[in-house]
Amino acid sequence: MSTTTIIAAPLESRKAPPGMLVEHARMDPSAGGHSNHRQFKIESADSFVVRQSVNRLIQERYGWRGYQTVSLPADQTANRITLTAIEDSVTIGTITVGLDGHEGMNCEDEFTAEIDALRARGYRVCEFTKLAIDPVAGTKRVLAALFHVAYIVAHRMRGYDALVMEVNPRHVRYYERMLGARVIGEERLNHAVNAPAVLLSIDFDYIAAQIRELGGQPERTATDRSLYPLAFTADEELGITARLMTVQKPASLAVN
DSSP states (O other): OOOOEEEEEEOOOOSSOOOOOBOOOOOOTTOOSOOSSOEEEEEEOOSHHHHHHHHHHHHHHHHHTTOOOOOOOSSOBTTEEEEEEEETTEEEEEEEEEEOSTTOOTTHHHHHHHHHHHHHTTOOEEEEEEEEEOTTTOOHHHHHHHHHHHHIIIIIITOOOEEEEEEOGGGHHHHHHHHOOEEEEEEEEETTTTEEEEEEEEEHHHHHHHHHHHTTOGGGGGTOOSSGGGSOOHHHHHHHHHHHHHHSOTTTSOOO
16 A cells, blocks of 8 residues: 555644653643644555664654564554654554464463353454654644554454554553553563553444544543544545555455
8 A cells, every 4th residue: 555645633732742562652641722823634655764763653652661672564464554643744653453364462471261262152353553643743643643543444444343452551541541441461570662561352342332422522521531532423434444445455455
C-alpha cells in the first residue's frame, strides 16, 4: 500500500506537556474538543521515510522508559500494518496492528496459553502493539484516532473478533478506563523489551458499541473519561474504510 492520507482531523491544544510493548500515552485526561486550527492526519507507514520517522519515535519513547530498543520491520506486510499520526510532516504517534496468521503474534512469546485459549473459543485475535505518542505534540485525540483506524483495519475490514495488548502493569488502569480493556494474562517478563507486562484484551463488539454510542461527541469527555467520545463519527468511519480500500493492496485487505 502507498503512503496516503486516511483521515485528517483537528488537533486540540495541550494545556501543558506531560511529564510500553505499548508505550503508555500519558494524555491529559481533560484534553478534548477542537480548540484551534491545528490538524493531524493518519497515514499508512508504508514508505521508507515514514517508517524511519516512526522508528525514531518508538525508539525515543521506549528508550525514555528504559526499555530495550524495538523497531519496525523494514517493510509493511499483509499481517503487520503500521499506522502513523503526522502533524506538519512530523510523526507524533503510531500503532501497529499485528494480525494472527502463520507467523503468529509477538505476544505469544510470553502469553501462549492465553492466546490459545482465545483461539479455542473461536476468536480471531489480533494484537495492537508498538504504540507510541509524542508527549509534547500528541493528545488524547491522536490516541483515539489511531485506535479507531486500527479497529477499522482489524475488525471492519479483516473480520477479527478481539484485540490483545501487552502493557506495563502500572498502566493497566489507564487502558481499563480509556478503552474498557480487561486483564487476561498476569504479569510476566517481556523479553523483547526486558520489562514486565500483562496481557489485556477487548472484544471488538464492545468497541463497536461504544463508538456507536459516543463517537464524534467530544463534548461528552466532560462526563465520560474514555477515548470513545473522541472517536470518529459513523459517516467518518465509512469514509476511512473507503479510503483504506483504495490505498491497501486488494490481496492483503480482503473484507471478511
